[in-house]
Amino acid sequence: MGKKVPSPCIDVCKFSRAGHCIGCSMTKSQKKLFKTIKRASQQQAFLKLLVSQQKKLGRYSHWGPAYLKKLKKKKVKVKITLT
Template identity: 55%
Template sequence: MPKAPSPCIGVCKFKRPGPAGAHCIGCSMTKGQKKLAKKARKPAEAEGMVALVVAQQEQMGRYAHWRAAYLKRCLKKGAAPPAAVRKAG
């Protein structure tokens, strides 16, 4: 089974005012977190990044669109969605 894909859903825009402006409007990751997600090679590392993003989104709000887009991406890549995404629904 392939590892979980990056939490990035391909939107990559940083346009919100204030502290939220450091976070992508598509996935909630910061630019630094996106770099770490690209370096995640082991399945546990990739799932950890997804869990971080899910927790971050719960704190920040306004990311209801992300789960459906990420599940679609997992399906396309043939990867099982991480537990954090399955629980979040």
């Protein structure tokens, strides 16, 4: 688990009127916050928060598979369910 968790961003970066990215559901401030988190355990906690946020907002079923692909490419495993 020593590897850094990559950003939840899936390179869509278009924001809705509510201020959430249509690709990953993060707000601009959440994107900045994730960049400041250094510990893998805290990054994983952030991912749990993000998944919960996506469930509440709806319409983010595309994010899990896209992020899993990114994780596989970077050879990183996370301890949460993304799909």
